[in-house]
Amino acid sequence: MSGSNVLSVSMSRCSRCPAGSDGICCELSEAQFKDLSQLMRHRHFEAGSQIVHQDDTSGLFAIVVSGTIKLSRMLPDGRRQIVCFLSEADCLGDLYKGISHDTAECVTEVVLCCFPRKPFEAVLKKHPELEHRLFLRAMNNLDETREWLFALGRKKSPERVAMFLLWLLRKKDTRLSDGSNLSDASFLHCAFSRQEIADFLGLTVETVSRQFSKLRRAGVISLHPDRCIEILDLEALQLLSETSS
Amino acid sequence: MSGSNVLSVSMSRCSRCPAGSDGICCELSEAQFKDLSQLMRHRHFEAGSQIVHQDDTSGLFAIVVSGTIKLSRMLPDGRRQIVCFLSEADCLGDLYKGISHDTAECVTEVVLCCFPRKPFEAVLKKHPELEHRLFLRAMNNLDETREWLFALGRKKSPERVAMFLLWLLRKKDTRLSDGSNLSDASFLHCAFSRQEIADFLGLTVETVSRQFSKLRRAGVISLHPDRCIEILDLEALQLLSETSS
DNA sequence: CGCGTCTTTGAGATCCGTCAAGGCCGGTGG
């Protein structure tokens, strides 16, 4: 829990919670919310800090208020694979299970809305609609994980990188459609380092870098400072994401 | 739905259901079971037949009574990845979602206990404990899928094949510990073809075959007719499953 | 016994990882 900081939760109904209309907290009845609000504590984490370590048993459950988290697994020899990225409104922590198989680290600054696991489970038992929402999330997560499983098993590096860019774009679009200002649709800020992209796509930094360069030379994307990426040819990208040759 | 066959469900409380003590059906109250039993229909499928096609919207939900099913995704150019194997007591079908992203096909003969999706969801709403069980299953499934994601992203073919054999072994052990006769602990019947193993591990048939041969020459396994595999050196296999060099 | 399918084995091509060097950029201190 390095780099963390306990904050008080002062907002009624979490009306100002940036996790916003997407989280499992919204649309709760007064009774549900009351039970939850007595448990929740906001905590702040610096970019790069570790929240949960692989095989940790601390029993945290939390909702991501802001920022991006990576979940990864590692072998003794240092090989690492990122198995999931979490962002606003996503859930962190394994309910009904003693230990986590994943390490959780901050890609950016992160604010979490934390709950102690056991009491949170008691609230879930009392309010099945809440668990229902978590169930839906788990199923969507499973579906997306299978899509990446497909990619790592059967797709070549150009396709994986193209998929990653499209994923970033979709991610940004859904956030913006949540009612904020829309900037240039084809302009991305990529919070991830080349290393993180590589660990997610099952590649090396060099391969990822080469594929970015190839896309740039082909006029599909344009690379700007501060990890900003401009999508110049969306259709080409979509084609590349499922074409081997 | 080729090769299917509707059977009647004659058993009270499904006491003779081979999905047995592991399924979500067991340990139900009388009320829960009564609601379910009015919906369920057993169906039989031949080995190799297709149950659900990718992007199908039929809205099936089912519990596997016996046999093994593969869930896979495919690209237009024919590349295929198996994303999950289902066996006794596992659940098939996407609840609360119109379409399936996976094709479901029978690896062996299969008997399903089928429910129409919408009415089943109504039962879930009425009996949250049932949905709770499904939630736990979904989380375990997610965890296992992440483990394979790790393998496909970061492990070499010898490690993947070793993992697969250990997975088969674990699968068999948990089934036997469910109270049936224990045969030779190190003797496996592998229901899967080389092609299916390859599609699961993100490799080609040839690579899988070569790895099997290498394990045989190294004295780690012994290959018998009818896809039977004998594990001669379990420790070596465990070591190989996470050693790159 | 003969056929088709699945599996094994080999040879060559390819993609990607490894190793190494250099470039870019922001931060720090003179």
Next chain:
DNA sequence: CCACCGGCCTTGACGGATCTCAAAGACGCG
């Protein structure tokens, strides 16, 4: 303001693991 430093990113050369293509062998089934 500029020089230096360290981390991140890019690029190139090479080697190795795996894929592709091809053929032969094993097995199950009629």
